Amino acid sequence: METTTKEKAEFRNYDQGDITAAVKEHYRKMRSRQTYEYVLRMKKKYLTFERPMDLWEMMERLNVLVDVSDPDLNLPNIIHLLQSAEGLRAEGRPDWMQLVGLIHDLGKAMYLFGADEDGTSQAEQWGLVGDVFVVGCALPDSCVYPEFNALNPDMQDSRYNTELGVYEAGCGLDNLHLAWGHDEYLYQVLTNHADNKIPEAGMAMIRYHSFYPWHSGGSYRQFMTAKDEQYLEWIHDFNKYDLYTKSPVVPVYEELKSYYMPIAEKYLGKGPINW
Template structure:
């Protein structure tokens, strides 16, 4: 009898795990469906105008790190127990190990997700997290859940769905409109901060780190200048640590003073968000 009870318990556990995994996959698919089907040229302009007024928050980088620990990244279902602040320090320490001389890159790793503070205002997650892509030009087949792109109104717009869309070949990524996201938001916050002196390579990595078709493929090379192509390297270095260093043991108290000095060096004072 006890054997049957044990077997029944094991079967229930397996079923529960399977159901939980399926639920996670369903939520992830819905999130990316919303991202891909709703991010249009019109929406990108609307959200950029809304958030680039920089009149929502006023706090330092270190304060922002504490704040994002209170928000949930709906795109990271598998890593839901990994707090945002801990993840920030894990990525930063990984970059510090891999590139000890580029202290600005250590800081980039620490702050790359801080644009998620938009979630505090009640902004919908699909406008904040997940993958990003250029709008106003043909969609890449390497965008996560590309099948959802067929429901994006821009997919059938003749002004956008043939190369180079509303752009010119090799126009430069700084002149390309991206889907709105925490990447794009943080980039503009830093550009607006007069005391920020993070190198352009760091700003580039922050801005495009969620655009896999750009940094892992050649899908958007036709929009890039040679400088853009060269700077892909720094996105790849950030993403190497962002994706694969989520379980290392970090004592934040021991290393926080080092990062406080980097903040003072590269992004001092309060920022307008």
């Protein structure tokens, strides 16, 4: 896939001088504040589905959000979404997968009604973006900046600091609580959306694309089922478009909207989505 001039080894480099300080501080906050109790509280607070808003309005709102956890791209998030979708389109991937590329980070629009204290605002993004991990069990060394694992209060609690924690072996990824962020938020919003016809593979891509300690680090296998092995194949297929399409070349949103709008209506309907 020749969508960028960067080599693959140059992506997700967390030791890039000026970038490092801000990204590292983001992950220090995320790891030290995202506890089991916090995640349950965020789900109760944000998964109310009471904010009807047009898909394209949410897309445009992302034009002012820069993901502080991303060491590869210092551009508004909507540009990354367009680059992902266009990478999929260029390789003739199914229309539903192109749509997933276009919307997979749309949960970051949670910042519109987020709060600094929750880490879900433009200023404080530690509950919004970044690699996610399982809360309620021991944190693995496959997390980026694993030295921050010990800062998590749950790691001092015997209920949460073992390999299984509050879960059972082989319970399946769908029964785990992951760190709160845009993946789970968008997944739940679309699951609640009656007109959603995105295939199961696409929904898994949305829900687990930031779960790097699992899909790239090899952790959490104690929870996996045969279904999760299928998830892993889907995520690996999708993530090359999520990662390796990042480029300083900026697609023109207004020019592309006319192509993607009929696809969005095919799989999500024409009405507003309740966020």
